[in-house]
Amino acid sequence: MATGEFAGHIPHAHAAPQSFIRKWVFSLDHKVIGLQYYFLALTAVFVGMFLSLLMRIHLVWPGVSLPLIGDIKPETYLSLLTMHGTIMVFFVLTTAPQGGFGNYFLPIQIGAADMAFPVLNMLSFWVTFVAFLVLIAAFFVAGGAPLHGWTGYPPLSALQSAGPGEGLGADLWVISIALFCIGALMSALNFITTTLDMRAKGMSMMRMPLTCWAWFITAILGLLAFGVLFSAGILLLLDRNAGTSFFVPLVTVNGIMAAHKGGSPLLWQHLFWFFGHPEVYIAILPAMGLCSQLVSVFSRKPIFGYKAMVYAMLSIGILGFMVWGHHMFMSGISPYTAFGMSVMTMAIGVPSAIKTFNWIGTLWGGKIRFTPPMLFAIGFVSLFVTGGISGPFLAQPVLDIPLHETFFVIAHFHLIMGVASIFGIFAATYYWFPKMFGRMMNERMARLHFWFSFVGTYAIFMPMHYTGMAALLRRYSQYTELAYMHGLAPLNKFITYAAFITIAGQFIFLFNLFWSMKRGEKASDNPWEATTLEWTTATPPPHDNFGGLTPVVYNGPYEYSVPGAPQDYLMQTDAATKAVGH
Amino acid sequence: MGLALLLVIWLITFISTFIFLAKIWWLPTGASAAAAGIDHHFTVTFILMGIVFVAAQVFLGLFVWKYREQNSSRKALYTHGNNTMEIAWTVLTAVLFIGLNWASKPLWASERFDPAKSGAVQVEVTGMQFQWYFRYPGPDGKFGATKPELIDPSAGGESAVGLDPADPASKDDVVTGTMYVPVNREVEVILRAHDVIHSFFIPSMRFKQDAVPGLAIHMHFTPIATGDYEIACAELCGLGHYKMHGMLKVVSQEEYDKWLAAREAEKQ
């Protein structure tokens, strides 16, 4: 039942589809498309997690032969890590928060009936889906999946002779990424147009929930970055198959001269990281927007510093395009360029810090409710801090000398981008599940899942700072050859055991997700007593989101505990009780 | 639940900080002239960032416990923020972060802006799947020419780097699989790679630089303690990446001269 002030009764553009194909397969409904993206990401994350478990097993027990999989040879290990990184970064972190929840909730939170271009939306999902299939196919072709890492540096990734898996597997990898870029660009177009052109009356930009700001800025980053990755992919494909030499200088592999000359391996790195750095912000911004949302809802307090939060996200977006060189301090770039990039990198730490202070500031003086989404939001803040703190070490080139390519880097990006973003996805799931499926997820299981994940991920990734400082290098399939690495074996074992336990805990979530769809306690339209537009509409929302009505917005998105108000939350559409100063 | 969160967050924070402070695992002992400066700056960064880390987690834990919803009569504080505080902590964070980085500039400059001093010991380091080779120019002080078509890794030594016997400067070039340098003298390395990107990493020397095919990158370091130091490849280069290692032997000047002379003699 829609509540609040609504304007008139307008029929939706396209009537609800009837056939199974139009309803669930080639749906134009952003809610269905959002769920399609979400379940794609869910599949991908379990594949990615499985690959990382195999990696951890191999590092601790290199000789062991596993059932069904057999021996893990050095090249197999490297293809596991390549595919783990590629699947996680693209098909989980760039898919669930934006394609999944963004698609589902951006239109509703701004008061629109759908995305601006529903057909394009549908196509963008299917292109992404095909990209995933192409990537997985790499496992099954002759030579197997590529071994060049998710960053795919040439000449290793450009020469078919450079290693096993660098044949057809590597071609499929490039094609998959190119397809993903196309899907991402289409999606970015939709998000930006929708945000700019389809906000309901009264929903000014500065009254949008911070989730919408996050999705909007993420889409802008994607629009500007994915084209660059696409170009790099085309050039790499040509170097691999058409005999060009964009990236490959004169090289000899095992004494045999390759038919290339004059190219620059650094050119790939510049193009890749020009995309790659904004990409990490694409992965984390939606979670930041959600965290802002959740700490506000569940502290019953407005977000501390809404404007600062918006400016911080904008600064992160802009600065994100000026720091890519910090991935290349040791690559052979000019040390002057390196230092310039490092100053910008330190600068980008500032808006991130501001956001953290504001989250903590929102908790201060609040009335905190420890619902499952809130637990994961709090966990997000803690993990974001920990992951963020290692940043200023790596950002300084002189400290990057001992730390580059070690497990210190792995600890940093897993905590701040991997785990933090995944916590955002969990939080979003627990938060919006009632709206999407009409039922609550089981709270006991959710709490258990939280503790497994929170303690577990710290147990996995905190020790990696120590091994990294001790110069344990990444992308090594085993640590048997260098004497100085032998002493780190106990720590590596600890990490592997922690991984087992943490991954086991994720099955609680998986069970809870599907079980609750059928057996969860029925949810009201607004179980969290939250103020944003999705909670004004039916559960699940009707085809056109608002049952033929257009919302009219009077208040900001975080009007909790307004003095003198009849209850401790004020819906955005509530005209009667006007909030102070918004 | 608030108490549980506080305890767990604080416990994780204090245990992990303790392990850092106790240096149970830490950077390897430094053995180069640059190490002291780098390690000192690392410590400064560590202390400052450590304080931020502990403070943030402590406040997070404290607030989630202190401001938990206990009775329904207490109302949450209605505020949209505080601009003064925003400005204050923005400025402080900026000063801290950028100041810290700026303080490291002289170190970086001495490592990378300035070329090796004249009189440095020159060693050409070549990486290839999956082995490091070291070439010394010999008494004439000149590196002989190399030709890609002469590269033959299976033959090792001079053939592995593709040394061109036709060039007179090549005659006294010494190619080895182990790197010898004299202590307390600057070493200039010229980094090359034959096939894919490798990275020349000597943890104890705080030295790391990618070796890129098509480029000859000049870097320098000064070892200050004799001993054997492991060299690791620090850029994914193929299936043998994990076993592409070498050894740096830092010896006295006399021992170095003796060793080099012996290698020259072997060539006759």
Add this chain to the structure above:
Amino acid sequence: MQESTSTVSLGHREDRWRGELNFDSRMRRARLGLAIGLIGVLMIFISFTSAYVVRQGLPTFDPATNTLVRDWFSVRLPGLLFLNTIVLLLSSGTMELARRRTLEDAKSADAALSAESRIPWLALTVLLGLSFLVGQWTVWRELGASGFYISTNPSSSFTYLLTGMHGAHLLGGIFALLAAGTVTLLRRPIESRAVLIDIAGWYWHFMAALWVYILCLLEFAH
């Protein structure tokens, strides 16, 4: 909880629902989407440009002389390329005429005007576009005949790359025009047609401008 459903008059800005969206709003939204999409496409060609510039200036190690040399030797562009350019610019002209005429039809009260007695500007654009692509293919064959293939030297690589990528995008534009032609023949509502042709038109002009840029890059940037 307030539950009022007061009616607010639906002016220009309130019409955000696609079905009820008035023509101007639909057009504006479609053009906004196109402009944003073109930024994405632009980034692809900006990346190629930066790769081009970097590669031009890059010295490469010549094993014969053991020194660094510049190995950029610009490919001589066949004259046909300039003829193709004229064809594409002409097609931009016919496209604009098609676009404007459809827009007039959409705005005029007499929306049921038939198209039989008028010059088929859209069809002409498709024809000219296809001629351009055939012309580009012929240029490739000419280059091949004079020994310049995609892998011959860096300059030839970029020549094939840039013309190929542009051609691929133009082909996409031709599909859009064919779709526009189809909806015209099927007599779909004039407003929908006008939006489609308008978007296809602006895309087409962008492709023409992009082509002129690529030509200048290949011809003049040494």
